[in-house]
Amino acid sequence: MDSNLELLTQIAHGIAVHFGYTCEVVIHDLKKNDLDRSVVYIENGHVSNRQLGDGPSEIVLETLKKQPDVLKDRLSYLTRTDDGRILKSSTMYIRGKNNTVDYILAINYDITGLLTVDNALKPLLSTSETNGEARKPRKITHSVNDLLDTLIEESVSLVGKPVALMSKEDKITAIQYLNDAGAFLITKSGDKVSNYFGISKFTLYSYMDANKEK
Template sequence: MLSEIPVEFLDRLTQALAKQFGTDCEVLIHDLTVKDKDHTVKCIENGHVTHRKVGDGPSEVVLNALHNPQVEDEAGYCTVTEDGRLLRSSTIYIRNKSGQIEGILSINYDLSKLQVAQNILEGWMGGTSHKPLVPQKITTRVEDLLEELIERSIQIVGKPITMMNKEDKMRAIQYLEESGAFLITKSGDKVAECFGISKYTLYHYMDKTKT
């Protein structure tokens, strides 16, 4: 379906949505039909919000869609940029007639100015308490995303790699497999190097975790 939509229309769509919400709102479309999954950003407006541009790589949301085709649209969830700014994000999956995901429409609104205004108002009103948010991080390079997923897998195991046994490493690699990390180009080399194993051992662990 996405391949049937003219790029000119996709550009106009992203431009219109961005103008509707202003310069603090980034609107972009990921093309998941491209052969090189390291370069999925097809159209983008207000890319300064996450410092991305056309031709940049996928986010964690994209990897999740590639790995879990049954994923559903999500609106109004929180993410965070690499420099720590909080965003309000929405993700809409573009499917073909067979239900396969061919693209993603992503909207990310920078809440920085609203947070400043909120803090000022709370100061005047004596302060209020809020439940802390745990937002997803938006990366600008697939290399950074892979490193973050590896770090998260280590945190899940709860041990430094030097102290991990075979089962610990398999658990970490299972998380990476389920999160779509191995869809990133040459990710196997990086993961094998980080965990101090050969690529043969890595693929063996991946097969074991699947069964």
């Protein structure tokens, strides 16, 4: 274990103990180039039902897709587990030489119980005015296959119509979303996406190029 990872595991353990069993702390190793098994350390994995050796989250794919210089820590956003629990999450990028992101330290705190209390109090505290729009929590996945399925679902939701009713422009929009999210970093994702949208691999690449030109 290198010194940075050793320090991160010490910090992760401290955070987990401090906040208790509803606080999951995860370390993703981006130095290994093993996307299928990016989780190298986890505390309180029961929160998201993940374990050591599980695959990446959407944030990990976005990290690999973007240039390190433009990445900023993402603090206090919402995520969602398979069984519908809502987590308050933060993601911190741990950098190594040449400013590359070597590790990701993620904190996922289960606030489902707190939201239940909040929902009970909200009718008593609400006014006729509303401020802002609710943001849909991101789903936490366990493997690259689960993650790809989730990203495809999100791309369809973005377009707002089933694949059978999509025009060429609709499919280009969906595929651009997948490309921006880093979906095509996943092995054999091109085959699955092509089959899902009913297009050839050649057409898939042309749609990706069409968006670059735009």
